[in-house]
Amino acid sequence: MRHFLPLALVCLLGSLLPMAPIAAAQEPPSPVVFTPRPDSEIPAGPFGDLVRKGEKIFTQTGKYAGKYVGNDLTCESCHLDRGRKPYAAPLWGAYVSYPRFRTKNMKVSRLGERIQGCFRFSMNGVAPPLAGDTIRSIVAYSFWMSKGAPVGTPLVGTGMYHMPPTSHKPDPFNGKKVYKARCALCHGADGLGASSGGDVAFPPVWGPRSYNAGAGLAKVGKLAGFIKMNMPLSKGDTLSDRDAWDVAAYVDSQPRPADPRKKS
Numbered sequence: 001m002r003h004f005l006p007l008a009l010v011c012l013l014g015s016l017l018p019m020a021p022i023a024a025a026q027e028p029p030s031p032v033v034f035t036p037r038p039d040s041e042i043p044a045g046p047f048g049d050l051v052r053k054g055e056k057i058f059t060q061t062g063k064y065a066g067k068y069v070g071n072d073l074t075c076e077s078c079h080l081d082r083g084r085k086p087y088a089a090p091l092w093g094a095y096v097s098y099p100r101f102r103t104k105n106m107k108v109s110r111l112g113e114r115i116q117g118c119f120r121f122s123m124n125g126v127a128p129p130l131a132g133d134t135i136r137s138i139v140a141y142s143f144w145m146s147k148g149a150p151v152g153t154p155l156v157g158t159g160m161y162h163m164p165p166t167s168h169k170p171d172p173f174n175g176k177k178v179y180k181a182r183c184a185l186c187h188g189a190d191g192l193g194a195s196s197g198g199d200v201a202f203p204p205v206w207g208p209r210s211y212n213a214g215a216g217l218a219k220v221g222k223l224a225g226f227i228k229m230n231m232p233l234s235k236g237d238t239l240s241d242r243d244a245w246d247v248a249a250y251v252d253s254q255p256r257p258a259d260p261r262k263k264s
C-alpha cells in the first residue's frame, strides 16, 4: 500500500505529461463526411414520437408552433432538406457543436438556447420556453439525426458555407440583375415569395414576412455563403462567388422587420 500510491502517481504523470506537447504539435483533425440515418429508422415508442414531433415543427413551423412564429418561413426554409443538407446548417452538425461560445450574446449557449435565437430572429417570433415541448422536440430531432456523428471532429458541411474573402466590394446593382435572372422566378421580383392555396410555396426573402435584421442571414457574408451553396434551389454551387456576394448585397439592401433588440 505504501508503494502503491506513489507508483500510481508516477504512472499518471508519466502518461499525462508527454501527451500535452505531442497533442499541441498535432495537425487539426481533417473533416469527416457524415450521413444521417433515413427517417424510416426513427424508432417506435416515446423517443421516436418526440423526434417525429420535432420534425413536424421543423418543416411546418407555423402549423405546429404558430404562437412562436412571426413570419412566413419554416425552419426548413433555410435548414434545407428537413435539416439534413450540408452547408445549410444541418441539425446533425448542430447537435455535436453545442454547448458553444457565441459572440452574439457573449455566453456559452446550449442547443436549446441557439434554437430560441432562430425563433426570435430568423422566424421573427418569440422564443419558446427552454423546458417546453417545442424546444424539447426539436432538440430530440437534432439528437436523433446526429446519432453516430463523431464529437470533437469537424464534419464536412456543418453550419453555413464560409465564403472565401472577396477583394471586390459586393455590388447590389449587379446583384439586382442576378436576382432578376436567377431568383425572381420563385421568390418574386418584389422579394415577397409566392403562396398557393394558402401554403407558402416560395418563402419571402425580404419584406414584413421574412427574417428580421437581427438574423444570421441578415449578415451579407452569411447570406452569400447560404446562396452560393443552396440557391437557386437544387442548383447550388452554380453562381460565381462574385454573383453570390452581389445578389446577397442586393437582398440585404431591401427592407425587412427590425432587429427586436433595437426596438425601444
Ligand code: HEC
Pocket (backbone or CB within 6 Å): 058, 061, 073, 074, 075, 076, 077, 078, 079, 089, 090, 091, 093, 094, 097, 114, 115, 118, 119, 122, 123, 138, 158, 159, 160, 211, 215, 216, 217, 222
Ligand atoms: C432565415 C433563415 C433561417 C431560419 C428560418 C431558421 N434558421 Fe436556424 N440558422 C440560420 C442561420 C444563418 C444559422 C447560423 C449558421 C452558422 O452560423 O453557421 C442558424 C443556426 C441554427 C442552429 C445552429 C446550427 C449550428 O451548426 O450551429 C440551429 C440548431 C437552428 N438554426 C435551428 C433552427 C430552427 C429550429 C428553426 C425554426 C424554428 C430555424 N433554425 C430557422 C438560419 C435560419
Ligand code: HEC
Pocket (backbone or CB within 6 Å): 073, 076, 077, 078, 080, 081, 178, 179, 182, 183, 184, 185, 186, 187, 201, 202, 203, 204, 205, 206, 210, 211, 217, 227, 231, 232, 233, 239, 247, 251
Ligand atoms: C426554383 C425556385 C427557387 C429559385 C430559382 C431560388 N430559390 Fe431561394 N428558395 C426556394 C425555396 C423553395 C426555398 C425554401 C426551401 C424549403 O422550404 O425547403 C428557398 C429559400 C431561400 C432563402 C432562405 C429563406 C428566405 O425566404 O429568406 C433565401 C435567402 C433564398 N432562397 C434566396 C434565393 C436567391 C438569392 C436566389 C437566386 C440566386 C434563389 N433563392 C433562387 C426556391 C427558389
